[in-house]
Amino acid sequence: xxxxxxxxxxxxxxxxxxxRSCGGCAAPAILRQTLHVAGPNTVIGFATGCxxxxxxxxxxxxxxxxxxxxxxxxxxxxxxxVEAAYRALKRRGRIPEDKKMNFIAFGGDGGTYDIGFxxxxxxxxxxxxxxxxxxxxxxxxxxxxxxxxxxxxGAATNTSPAGSVIRGKQQARKDLxxxxxxxxxxxxxxxxxxxxxxxxxxxxxxLDIDGPAFINIMQPCYRGWRHKPEDSIExxxxxxxxxxxxxxxxxxxxxxxxxxxxxxxxxxxxxxxxGRFKHLLAEDKxxxxxxxxxxxxxxxxxxxxxxxxxxxxxxxxAE
Amino acid sequence: MGQEKVxxxxxxxxxxxxxxxxxxxxxxxxxxxQNELTxxxxxxxxxxxxxxxxxxxxxxxISMVTGSSVSGKRxxxxxxxxxxxxxxxxxxxxxxxxxxxVIVNVMRGGPGLGNIGPAQSDYWQATRGGGHGDYRTIxxxxxxxxxxxxxxxxxFDLADKHRNPVLVLADGRLGxxxxxxTFAHLPDAQPPEKPxxxxxxxxxxxxxxxxxHLNLDExxxxxxxxxxxxAKIEKDEVRFEEIQMDDAEACIVAYGTSARVAKESLKRxxxxxxxxxxxxxxxxxxxxxxxxxxxxxxxxxxxVPEMSLGQMIEDVRLGVEGKKPVYHTGRCGGNVSTAQxxxxxxxxxxxxxxxATRV
Numbered sequence: 001x002x003x004x005x006x007x008x009x010x011x012x013x014x015x016x017x018x019x020r021s022c023g024g025c026a027a028p029a030i031l032r033q034t035l036h037v038a039g040p041n042t043v044i045g046f047a048t049g050c051x052x053x054x055x056x057x058x059x060x061x062x063x064x065x066x067x068x069x070x071x072x073x074x075x076x077x078x079x080x081x082v083e084a085a086y087r088a089l090k091r092r093g094r095i096p097e098d099k100k101m102n103f104i105a106f107g108g109d110g111g112t113y114d115i116g117f118x119x120x121x122x123x124x125x126x127x128x129x130x131x132x133x134x135x136x137x138x139x140x141x142x143x144x145x146x147x148x149x150x151x152x153x154g155a156a157t158n159t160s161p162a163g164s165v166i167r168g169k170q171q172a173r174k175d176l177x178x179x180x181x182x183x184x185x186x187x188x189x190x191x192x193x194x195x196x197x198x199x200x201x202x203x204x205x206x207l208d209i210d211g212p213a214f215i216n217i218m219q220p221c222y223r224g225w226r227h228k229p230e231d232s233i234e235x236x237x238x239x240x241x242x243x244x245x246x247x248x249x250x251x252x253x254x255x256x257x258x259x260x261x262x263x264x265x266x267x268x269x270x271x272x273x274x275g276r277f278k279h280l281l282a283e284d285k286x287x288x289x290x291x292x293x294x295x296x297x298x299x300x301x302x303x304x305x306x307x308x309x310x311x312x313x314x315x316x317x318a319e
Numbered sequence: 320m321g322q323e324k325v326x327x328x329x330x331x332x333x334x335x336x337x338x339x340x341x342x343x344x345x346x347x348x349x350x351x352x353q354n355e356l357t358x359x360x361x362x363x364x365x366x367x368x369x370x371x372x373x374x375x376x377x378x379x380x381i382s383m384v385t386g387s388s389v390s391g392k393r394x395x396x397x398x399x400x401x402x403x404x405x406x407x408x409x410x411x412x413x414x415x416x417x418x419x420x421v422i423v424n425v426m427r428g429g430p431g432l433g434n435i436g437p438a439q440s441d442y443w444q445a446t447r448g449g450g451h452g453d454y455r456t457i458x459x460x461x462x463x464x465x466x467x468x469x470x471x472x473x474x475f476d477l478a479d480k481h482r483n484p485v486l487v488l489a490d491g492r493l494g495x496x497x498x499x500x501t502f503a504h505l506p507d508a509q510p511p512e513k514p515x516x517x518x519x520x521x522x523x524x525x526x527x528x529x530x531x532h533l534n535l536d537e538x539x540x541x542x543x544x545x546x547x548x549x550a551k552i553e554k555d556e557v558r559f560e561e562i563q564m565d566d567a568e569a570c571i572v573a574y575g576t577s578a579r580v581a582k583e584s585l586k587r588x589x590x591x592x593x594x595x596x597x598x599x600x601x602x603x604x605x606x607x608x609x610x611x612x613x614x615x616x617x618x619x620x621x622x623v624p625e626m627s628l629g630q631m632i633e634d635v636r637l638g639v640e641g642k643k644p645v646y647h648t649g650r651c652g653g654n655v656s657t658a659q660x661x662x663x664x665x666x667x668x669x670x671x672x673x674x675a676t677r678v
Contacts, residue, residue, distance in 0.1 A: 048432055114375040143349035159361040159373045166365060
């Protein structure tokens with residue numbers, strides 16, 4: 001699916017204005033950009049979370065495409081069912097064989113990394129022709145900022161508060177994108193709200209591919225990250241520049257890094273933009289900031305190594 | 320904190336009372352309107368050097384309670400309606416294994432995701448077992464923030480006394496509202512000895528705690544044993560409050576938030592010369608059938624205000640045994656009746672029963 005901004009500017013918006021997300025929230029941009037690429041022949045399955053609540057306050061809906069809301073843990077299962085039903089209808093000739101439809105499931109990080117992990121894993125293994133998009137804002141924001149398994153080590157949340165002894169979340173984050181790669185599905189990608197063309201191209205690729213696809217997109221939440229509402233995109237951009245959240249894709253097992261920062265920004269600079277790390281910047285006896293920097297360096301070198309290996313494999317195959 | 324009165328939300332009071340009651344492990348998962356409880360415990364449990372874990376799902380949290388309980392520790396989890404549904408598997412296993420534990424449900428509107436407004440629509444789930452299998456859970460219903468604290472304290476004692484899960488059934492309004500509360504009368508509890516617990520078989524014979532009984536007769540015997548325990552709980556643990564029932568000609572039966580509103584309706588009704596009394600169940604299981612039964616011989620009718628389409632009304636009818644009319648009133652979907660609405664319904668019921676008498 002080619003992504004053209006010029007063409008998109010003429011497309012109707014499929015997510016209506018007037019939904020109730022916070023001013024400065026970057027998440028609706030993810031939904032709109034996805035719909036711009038996917039178009040009207042799309043069914044959305046949505047896990048409970050901020051965007052589900054904000055876009056569907058009864059009796060209104062912001063969605064101009066078919067939309068199914070489900071519980072917190074099962075948006076991957078729900079969209080599996082929709083896709084399976086669609087295939088059955090095709091088999092019976094009720095839907096034309098050549099009709100292309102997109103099945104997209106959304107979940108936040110709580111509904112994807114934590115409680116929805118089992119449902120997601122099952123759907124990918126069964127091989128439904130679907131795209132799962134995780135909008136990852138690093139905590140349970142809808143219920144009031146509780147830590148999730150992707151909350152960065154050291155970040156303060158309402159259930160991992162920064163006190164004088166225990167200073168924020170103690171555990172390292174789960175690498176969900178890597179877990180998805182381990183499912184050996186045709187397409188896995190990591191994206192950021194700061195790089196919209198990159199994200200939309202990835203959505204296009206994911207929808208073109210036959211089989212399950214997964215995109216993990218970072219979306220700063222100013223309520224939980226404690227930055228200025230107008231800085232949501234900028235905070236995401238700096239996060240990418242630090243390589244805390246690299247943009248890459250894994251297509252049929254081949255790794256490709258989509259963006260390589262020319263000048264590396266130390267992770268501390270990113271932390272400085274966010275109140276959730278304020279206590280670490282004031283005092284960091286355990287060296288959490290340094291630990292983050294080391295993790296980033298390690299992960300980045302791994303990523304480049306995998307990309308190089310994939311390149312080599314591709315060349316060999318071509319020969 | 321202790322001697323003096325402090326202003327707290329119901330959610331926080333539940334947490335503080337659990338700490339007083341000697342809870343050694345708390346397992347939480349985010350859901351509105353009980354998040355203040357999880358947040359409170361994330362801070363306080365660590366201050367006390369006890370266990371706080373935010374799990375990855377409700378099922379994980381109740382299973383962690385099972386794990387702590389089987390090793391003899393006082394453990395607790397909390398959630399709100401949709402999350403409590405997810406915990407039912409664990410609660411059934413705990414009932415089967417006769418494991419104590421406290422589960423707090425800060426009810427919200429349902430079914431499905433419903434909303435985050437206060438509701439009493441999980442009554443059936445809470446009092447009829449909830450999960451699969453032939454079992455009961457003790458169910459305590461606070462109606463003030465002070466009672467949130469007191470009943471959580473009691474919940475741990477009853478759980479250990481009967482080796483049974485205990486539910487505390489609050490709602491979003493009780494969880495979120497602030498009221499003065501004191502913990503002065505709740506001494507720091509020393510949980511009782513638990514010789515049945517699995518603590519390593521050092522110096523004693525190994526023990527087993529199971530919920531699987533493949534032999535049909537063995538499971539039947541286990542069910543019968545549980546049945547005897549439930550009968551004893553029904554005999555010993557009924558708790559309720561009676562208000563102005565001595566001369567009452569009409570009886571309100573209400574619990575939790577509905578009871579607080581109905582108390583005001585009762586006061587206004589008395590001022591208008593209506594002889595209204597009230598029975599407020601504190602234990603929803605075991606249910607106070609006896610006072611309802613006794614009242615059925617004296618009053619003209621019963622009015623049951625609930626924040627649901629009418630669930631507890633079935634228990635009132637079981638107590639009344641058809642002797643008198645039993646009416647439901649209330650709001651649902653996260654709404655709460657006003658005192659005036661219940662009062663109007665009282666007047667309406669008075670008219671209805673007068674007509675009925677004449678016919």
